[in-house]
Amino acid sequence: MASEPANDAPHRMIADDVVFGSNVVVHPFTNLYGCRIGDDSRIGPFVEIQSGATVGRRCKIQSHTFICEGVVIEDEVFVGHGVMFINDKYPRAANDRHELKSPSDWQIAGSTVERGGSIGSGAVILGGLRLGAGCMIGAGSVVTRDVPAGAVAFGNPARVRE
Amino acid sequence: MASEPANDAPHRMIADDVVFGSNVVVHPFTNLYGCRIGDDSRIGPFVEIQSGATVGRRCKIQSHTFICEGVVIEDEVFVGHGVMFINDKYPRAANDRHELKSPSDWQIAGSTVERGGSIGSGAVILGGLRLGAGCMIGAGSVVTRDVPAGAVAFGNPARVRE
Amino acid sequence: MASEPANDAPHRMIADDVVFGSNVVVHPFTNLYGCRIGDDSRIGPFVEIQSGATVGRRCKIQSHTFICEGVVIEDEVFVGHGVMFINDKYPRAANDRHELKSPSDWQIAGSTVERGGSIGSGAVILGGLRLGAGCMIGAGSVVTRDVPAGAVAFGNPARVRE
Numbered sequence: 001m002a003s004e005p006a007n008d009a010p011h012r013m014i015a016d017d018v019v020f021g022s023n024v025v026v027h028p029f030t031n032l033y034g035c036r037i038g039d040d041s042r043i044g045p046f047v048e049i050q051s052g053a054t055v056g057r058r059c060k061i062q063s064h065t066f067i068c069e070g071v072v073i074e075d076e077v078f079v080g081h082g083v084m085f086i087n088d089k090y091p092r093a094a095n096d097r098h099e100l101k102s103p104s105d106w107q108i109a110g111s112t113v114e115r116g117g118s119i120g121s122g123a124v125i126l127g128g129l130r131l132g133a134g135c136m137i138g139a140g141s142v143v144t145r146d147v148p149a150g151a152v153a154f155g156n157p158a159r160v161r162e
Numbered sequence: 163m164a165s166e167p168a169n170d171a172p173h174r175m176i177a178d179d180v181v182f183g184s185n186v187v188v189h190p191f192t193n194l195y196g197c198r199i200g201d202d203s204r205i206g207p208f209v210e211i212q213s214g215a216t217v218g219r220r221c222k223i224q225s226h227t228f229i230c231e232g233v234v235i236e237d238e239v240f241v242g243h244g245v246m247f248i249n250d251k252y253p254r255a256a257n258d259r260h261e262l263k264s265p266s267d268w269q270i271a272g273s274t275v276e277r278g279g280s281i282g283s284g285a286v287i288l289g290g291l292r293l294g295a296g297c298m299i300g301a302g303s304v305v306t307r308d309v310p311a312g313a314v315a316f317g318n319p320a321r322v323r324e
Numbered sequence: 325m326a327s328e329p330a331n332d333a334p335h336r337m338i339a340d341d342v343v344f345g346s347n348v349v350v351h352p353f354t355n356l357y358g359c360r361i362g363d364d365s366r367i368g369p370f371v372e373i374q375s376g377a378t379v380g381r382r383c384k385i386q387s388h389t390f391i392c393e394g395v396v397i398e399d400e401v402f403v404g405h406g407v408m409f410i411n412d413k414y415p416r417a418a419n420d421r422h423e424l425k426s427p428s429d430w431q432i433a434g435s436t437v438e439r440g441g442s443i444g445s446g447a448v449i450l451g452g453l454r455l456g457a458g459c460m461i462g463a464g465s466v467v468t469r470d471v472p473a474g475a476v477a478f479g480n481p482a483r484v485r486e
Contacts, residue, residue, distance in 0.1 A: 011337065013173060013190050013207075028337050029191060029353060029370075031207045031225075040424055045337075045355045046191075046208055046370055046388075048225050058424045060417045063355075063372050063390050064208075064408070066225050066243045066283070076418040081390045082408045082448075084226070084244045084283040086301055091280050093222045094238040100202055100220045118415050121390075121408040122448035122466070124244075124284035124302035139410055140448035140466030140480055142284070142302030142318075156302055156318045156480045175335065175352050175369075191353060193369045193387075208353075208370055210387050226370075228387050228405045228445075246388070246406045246445040248463055253442050255384045256400040262364050262382045286406075286446035286464035304446070304464030304480075318464055318480045 021057060035067075038075065053110070062121065070110020070127075077113050080121035080139065085111060087127045114149065123158075183219060197229075200237065215272070224283065232272020232289075239275050242283035242301065247273060249289045276311065285320075345381060359391075362399065377434070386445065394434020394451075401437050404445030404463065409435060411451045438473065447482075 011028035018032050021039035026032070030043055034051025037043065041055055044063035049055065053067045056075035061067065064082040071085045087110045095105050109128035113119065117131050120139030131137065131147045138154025147153045151160045173190035180194045183201035188194070192205055196213025199205065203217055206225035211217065215229045218237035223229065226244040233247045249272045257267050271290035275281065279293050282301030293299065293309045300316025309315045313322045335352035342356045345363035350356070354367055358375025361367065365379055368387035373379065377391045380399035385391065388406040395409045411434045419429050433452035437443065441455050444463030455461065455471045462478025471477045475484045 011173065011335065028355060029208075031190060042424070045372055046226070046353075048207055058418045058422065060424070064226060064244075064370070064388060064406075068243075076416075076422065078415045078417040080408075080410070080415060081392075082226075082244065082388075082406065084242075084301070086242070086283050090298070091240045091242060091282070092238075092278070093240040093280070094220045094278070098220065098238065100204070100222070116416070116418070118417070120415070120448075121410050122284075122446075124282075126301060136414070138466075139408070139450060142300075173335065191370075193352060208388070210369055226388060226406075230405075244388075244406060246404070246463070248404070248445050252460070253402045253404060253444070254400075254440070255402040255442070256382045256440070260382065260400065262366070262384070284446075286444075288463060304462075 017051075027063075044081070052108075056115070068110065070108040072110065072112040074113060074115040074117070074133075076116045078118040079113070080119055080123065082122045083119050084124045085127075086125065087111075089127050120154070179213075189225075206243070214270075218277070230272065232270040234272065234274040236275060236277040236279070236295075238278045240280040241275070242281055242285065244284045245281050246286045247289075248287065249273075251289055282316070341375075351387075368405070376432075380439070392434065394432040396434065396436040398437060398439040398441070398457075400440045402442040403437070404443055404447065406446045407443050408448045409451075410449060411435075413451055444478070 013031045015033035019036045025042045027045040029045040031048040035049040035053040037055045038057035041059040046064045049067045050069045052069040053071045055073045062081040068087045070087045111129040113131045114133040116134040119137045122140040124142045132149030135147045141154045141158040142156040144157040175193045177195035181198045187204045189207040191207040193210040197211040197215045199217045200219035203221040208226045211229045212231045214231040215233045217235045224243040230249045232249045273291040275293045276295040278296040281299045284302040286304045294311030297309045303316045303320040304318040306319040337355045339357035343360045349366045351369040353369040355372040359373040359377045362381035365383040370388045373391045374393045376393040377395045379397045382400045386405040392411045394411045435453040437455045438457040440458040442460045446464040448466045456473030459471045465478045465482040466480040468481040477484045
């Protein structure tokens with residue numbers, strides 16, 4: 001475990017339960033808890049990574065990105081700026097009894113980005129999807145279906161091109 | 163008024179004029195001023211809520227979201243991650259005299275999200291709209307028109323589906 | 325140079341090499357380094373502006389926006405909330421030798437927003453583009469081509485309308 005991204009650095013909230021590989025760089029204004037970050041990866045500013053999310057080795061997680069519980073980012077994945085992952089297919093604030101929904105009120109449906117994938121800035125990734133190895137998702141896309149390995153997909157909704 | 167989301171907590175900027183209901187939770191890296199937040203609501207990290215905005219009871223305002231002056235969020239509304247509200251139909255930096263525009267140079271046109279609505283992550287909500295009770299806005303949508311109560315709308319621009 | 329947006333203000337990371345004009349306002353939760361910011365401009369919260377980027381005079385850079393190396397924002401430009409600029413056409417995390425990519429592994433292709441332009445909230449601006457003087461980019465647009473001076477463009481991909 002690397003000691004560099006320590007919890008007492010300025011402007012970072014890194015919970016004690018985050019598991020870091022070696023040589024990880026975490027920029028200021030970050031909120032990480034209960035996640036795993038692999039060797040040599042870099043986490044940009046204004047990023048939140050939730051409990052139960054996994055980031056592989058040699059990944060770049062760029063600024064303003066949100067990675068939620070259940071998401072698996074394999075090795076050498078590029079996640080651009082302002083990318084939003086989702087793990088709840090029918091989000092609501094309150095349940096039928098008009099209580100704030102708690103984790104027992106929904107099923108986590110995280111997505112997986114396979115090795116070497118690249119997600120353009122501003123993309124939104126719906127829950128429960130598999131983005132194949134080496135795929136490239138265009139900036140500003142809304143990904144609603146699985147993407148095959150090596151494919152290029154973009155648009156709202158994202159479609160595989162060529 | 164709850165005392166919990168106090169102004170002196172780490173990594174939060176909560177102005178003295180924010181009016182909190184009871185049992186509100188405000189996460190780190192938040193910038194709130196002049197707004198009202200109802201009972202039991204939760205405000206995620208990297209959120210700004212401006213003066214004159216209102217958030218109801220039992221709402222979830224997720225990370226990276228911007229709620230501007232004039233926006234009304236009623237009770238039990240879910241606002242996903244990275245949602246941008248807008249209140250200026252023709253934004254410009256400077257006025258015709260080449261001075262930075264000030265509040266007297268534009269008319270605020272906030273939107274209202276009625277009770278129980280749900281706004282997917284990455285959505286953009288233009289100014290002056292009404293999103294009806296219980297509606298669901300898909301992730302990554304750009305909402306340019308009113309949405310009827312109970313409707314499901316998505317896309318860029320968002321359209322009511324089915 | 326203005327002394328106001330000093331490096332020791334709370335919740336701001338402003339590197340010593342940032343060059344400020346007079347009367348600049350920088351809000352909390354900002355991460356600025358190696359950039360130039362012109363007279364009277366305002367930088368909102370949760371904004372990152374990278375080394376080598378330039379912001380002109382009387383600009384508004386709104387919250388949650390990312391301005392990357394190589395971007396030139398001329399005078400009196402409005403950049404809305406949650407706007408993502410891009411400077412890398414084929415982003416990947418690692419190079420062919422499975423090492424984290426470094427600046428020598430890609431070519432910077434920044435975009436220019438000419439005087440008086442306006443970029444709506446949530447827009448994504450791809451690399452290497454020129455957005456003409458006084459143009460208006462609709463909220464939530466994905467800009468993939470140059471935009472002529474004075475044009476209104478929106479959508480994903482953004483198209484010039486009427």
